[in-house]
Amino acid sequence: MPARFEPGALRAMVAPYTGHARWLVAYSGGLDSTVLLHALAALAPRPPLEAVHVHHGLHPQADAWAAHCGRQARVLSVPLRVARVDARPAVGESPEAAARTARYAALRDRVAPGTVVFTAQHADDQAETVLLQLLRGAGPGGLSGMPAEAPFGAGLLVRPLLPWPRTALADYARDQGLVWVEDPGNQDPRVDRSYLRAVVIPALRERWPGLTQTLGRVAALQAEAAEILAQDADSLLAEVAGGRPGTLSARALRALPTGRAANLLQHWIRIRGLPVPGRARLLRILRDVTASRHDAQPCVRWPGAEARRHRDDVYVMAPLSALRARAWDWDQRGPLEIPELGVMLDRERLLAAGFPLPPPEVKLRACLRRGGERCAAGPGRARRALSRWFQEAGVPPWERDRMPLLFDGDRLLGVVGLGPCCGSAGRDP
Numbered sequence: 258m259p260a261r262f263e264p265g266a267l268r269a270m271v272a273p274y275t276g277h278a279r280w281l282v283a284y285s286g287g288l289d290s291t292v293l294l295h296a297l298a299a300l301a302p303r304p305p306l307e308a309v310h311v312h313h314g315l316h317p318q319a320d321a322w323a324a325h326c327g328r329q330a331r332v333l334s335v336p337l338r339v340a341r342v343d344a345r346p347a348v349g350e351s352p353e354a355a356a357r358t359a360r361y362a363a364l365r366d367r368v369a370p371g372t373v374v375f376t377a378q379h380a381d382d383q384a385e386t387v388l389l390q391l392l393r394g395a396g397p398g399g400l401s402g403m404p405a406e407a408p409f410g411a412g413l414l415v416r417p418l419l420p421w422p423r424t425a426l427a428d429y430a431r432d433q434g435l436v437w438v439e440d441p442g443n444q445d446p447r448v449d450r451s452y453l454r455a456v457v458i459p460a461l462r463e464r465w466p467g468l469t470q471t472l473g474r475v476a477a478l479q480a481e482a483a484e485i486l487a488q489d490a491d492s493l494l495a496e497v498a499g500g501r502p503g504t505l506s507a508r509a510l511r512a513l514p515t516g517r518a519a520n521l522l523q524h525w526i527r528i529r530g531l532p533v534p535g536r537a538r539l540l541r542i543l544r545d546v547t548a549s550r551h552d553a554q555p556c557v558r559w560p561g562a563e564a565r566r567h568r569d570d571v572y573v574m575a576p577l578s579a580l581r582a583r584a585w586d587w588d589q590r591g592p593l594e595i596p597e598l599g600v601m602l603d604r605e606r607l608l609a610a611g612f613p614l615p616p617p618e619v620k621l622r623a624c625l626r627r628g629g630e631r632c633a634a635g636p637g638r639a640r641r642a643l644s645r646w647f648q649e650a651g652v653p654p655w656e657r658d659r660m661p662l663l664f665d666g667d668r669l670l671g672v673v674g675l676g677p678c679c680g681s682a683g684r685d686p
Contacts, residue, residue: 262418262425264296270417271297271375277304277412278371283364284308284337286326289377291437292426293418297375298333308337309367311360313344315352322438329436338367353448365410372412378403379418379426384472385453387479394536397483398523402476422469489517490524497521499570501651503529507547507569518543526573532561546571554654567653577655584624585661589617598659600673612663612670612677623661623673630662632669632678643672650675 274280282297284290294308310326312319323339330337340363346355364374383402390399407414418426430437446452462468497509505525510518519539526533534542534557541557542564549555549566557564558576565572578597587593593602602623608614614621630643647657652675663670671677 262292262296262421262429264299267296267417268300270420271300271303271415274373274413274415275303277373279369279373280304280306281364281367281372281374282306282308282335283360283374283376284310284326284330285377285440286310286322286329286438287377287440287443288430288437289379289382289418289423289426291329291435292430293375293377294330294335295333295433295435296429298335304373306335308335309364310337310339311363312339312341313356313359314341315344315356316440316442318438322440325436325438340364340367353450368410368412370411374409374412374414376414376416377418378416379421379423380469380473381423381454381458383419383476384458384469385450387472387476388453388457389449396536397479397486400475401480401483402472404480419473486520487524490521493517493521494525500568501570504570504572507566507571510543510547510571515540515543518547526562529573531573531575532559534559534562542571565653565655568651570651570653572653577659580625580659584622587621587623587663589614589619589621593623595623595661598661600661602661602663602673607663607671607673610671610677613679614670615665619665621670622664624664625658625660626662630669632671646672646675 280297280303282290282294284294297303297306308326308330310323312323316322326339327337342359342363344352344356344359346352368374386402387400390402393399403416403419405416405419429435442448442451444451444455446455458468465471493513497505497513499506505521510521513521519536522539522542523533538557538559546555546557546564546566553566555566561575562573563576565574580597585593585595587602589604592604594600595602604614604617626643631640632643632646633640643662644657652660660675661673663673669678
């Protein structure tokens with residue numbers, strides 16, 4: 258670990274990013290981000306540099322902190338944007354987690370292709386993260402701590418200060434005469450991370466002076482283990498794929514050892530962009546979803562996602578939203594978006610799919626099924642219950658009630674996402 262921090266030492270850390278179009282610095286006004294912004298501003302040549310201060314509005318001094326950041330940015334001749342966010346926690350969410358989520362969302366909204374976002378986490382932050390994850394019972398992914406680089410929206414998020422402890426940053430700040438703000442919340446022992454920082458880590462460091470470096474090595478080793486586990490899961494995805502796109506086979510999952518199946522599930526959920534559940538819920542998915550009866554409709558839920566099964570296929574998805582309406586009028590001369598269904602009605606696309614649409618001046622109606630609808634699913638085929646068509650096509654039950662039926666008067670033209678009806682079709686009287 259470098260004993261001293263200086264812009265020249267930082268140059269090697271950021272050298273891979275000098276070819277990018279723009280640099281952003283997440284600038285809170287605290288010691289760490291003040292050092293990072295000052296050091297990056299001193300580098301030349303470099304891409305255009307901009308600071309972003311996220312105004313959470315949660316502390317009485319929030320306006321004063323934003324004003325301080327504005328003054329310091331002007332001293333460095335760095336443009337500053339202030340992003341005001343609503344960081345109020347949801348039910349069951351900690352204030353710290355809500356603020357972090359809002360902060361990263363605000364930064365992500367400002368990332369265009371070619372942008373690198375620099376954040377100021379350092380070696381002590383990494384040590385705290387590893388200890389927190391350990392106490393929460395995390396596996397290799399959690400114990401790997403914060404990566405030095407990660408995809409972030411359309412750009413990258415980079416943590417160039419991870420090699421240095423906070424003391425090295427504080428020495429630099431004093432040498433340079435920098436001015437920063439102190440958030441009293443960082444010393445609040447009711448917050449887990451602050452308790453570790455103020456009480457636990459100093460006691461551990463007194464007995465083991467190399468604690469920060471040791472936990473940094475733990476993070477690096479666990480990152481290697483997590484990468485190996487991810488590669489193993491990647492190698493399994495094709496052979497464990499389900500019958501429908503984006504699914505896994507319950508039968509193939511049951512054939513795997515429990516640990517390997519849980520690792521695969523975790524990886525699969527992550528690459529689908531959904532929150533990964535804890536170990537207990539992963540095991541519930543293996544027990545209640547993959548091992549249930551073939552005709553059952555199991556569902557395991559956790560915040561932000563749920564796992565379901567239809568026939569042999571295991572699905573994972575965002576929770577189904579409540580429907581505010583069940584019918585929509587459509588003027589074919591323009592597209593109709595139905596956000597709660599994730600559907601866009603577009604005349605040209607429907608015609609290309611074979612839907613027998615009337616002239617564009619005729620208004621149509623899209624609605625969800627009520628039961629009793631009948632349709633001929635192809636030329637020369639007899640009319641039959643729409644439910645039979647859903648079953649034969651393998652459409653899961655929860656999707657059947659969210660696929661809009663397209664009507665011209667009482668005539669059913671087809672099911673959006675499934676296909677057109679041929680000949681006359683509608684509801685049985």
